[in-house]
């Protein structure tokens with residue numbers, strides 16, 4: 001099988017290349033970049049000798065190369081423009097950005113403040129949270145890979161919402177991300193001097209665009225709750241930790257609550273439930289794993305869920321490879337364990 005990567009020089013593109021080098025079942029037929037087109041990939045990523053023969057092409061040039069599946073690793077609004085060119089040629093598409101995470105163009109515009117360039121494609125797009133949409137992903141031509149924060153929140157939260165155990169009250173989420181979550185272009189906020197020895201909350205409450213994506217998935221399993229979300233940048237390169245405060249709709253024992261997670265995830269290779277320790281970022285870094293812990297606070301009839309992932313792993317590129325495996329009929333764990 002042949003795949004291509006549009007936006008290969010970014011953080012998620014680099015992680016895709018690392019993961020696909022271990023995969024064995026796919027050939028990377030092209031890698032694209034606008035700024036570095038014409039440059040050999042071994043100059044950009046000397047630590048990835050598997051691709052020493054590849055040279056970066058422009059995105060326009062990439063559309064002349066036939067692949068079975070293309071990964072788009074671009075800013076909002078860009079992926080769909082290029083992705084459509086490949087869909088028209090019969091390729092499958094996994095977008096690591098946000099252009100195919102909503103089936104409603106209005107919702108996309110509400111959270112991303114731009115018009116969707118091709119709303120006619122949205123009904124065919126499947127949300128790529130693999131553990132929850134595996135069957136649809138297997139038959140999809142377009143997969144909208146989830147955002148990193150939504151992955152870290154939805155994996156622990158959805159089992160309880162789907163089981164009807166969560167009160168119709170706001171769900172409070174406090175999350176921390178390594179700085180690679182913001183992409184490779186430094187800004188005043190992500191500059192080393194701003195981040196080093198510092199922790200900063202940003203886009204608090206309901207202003208972060210991932211809130212819409214999380215609520216959309218809650219609605220899909222019958223949840224009506226409102227999300228109140230505070231992300232923080234922490235001085236780490238990669239990793240993501242989310243703490244989720246959930247008001248329970250009914251009295252449940254700690255064992256019953258653990259059983260909800262176990263029933264959902266015991267057969268899942270990448271989701272691990274921790275019963276006697278808390279997750280931390282280090283255990284999830286450089287992996288496709290999600291670690292989840294649960295604490296019941298009896299006095300408040302409340303549940304605290306903590307989850308750890310790698311924002312570039314399960315939060316982006318390795319989850320994209322997991323989805324590619326499902327779409328192309330490989331073993332789901334190929335290249336990932």
Ligand SMILES: NC(=O)c1ccc[n+]([C@@H]2O[C@H](COP(=O)([O-])OP(=O)(O)OC[C@H]3O[C@@H](n4cnc5c(N)ncnc54)[C@H](OP(=O)(O)O)[C@@H]3O)[C@@H](O)[C@H]2O)c1
Nearest residue numbers: 007008009010011012033034035073074097181183184316
């Ligand atoms: N970083 C994360 O943890 C993470 C997690 C989940 C999802 N995502 C999403 O994944 C996407 C990529 O993120 P990233 O962190 O990899 O970004 P990044 O590090 O900023 O890389 C962006 C890539 O896109 C290329 N590019 C930028 N604008 C372009 C344009 N107009 N046309 C063609 N190519 C363009 C860049 O190429 P040149 O600069 O070389 O031209 C680069 O290869 C984004 O939508 C992001 O929201 C990121």
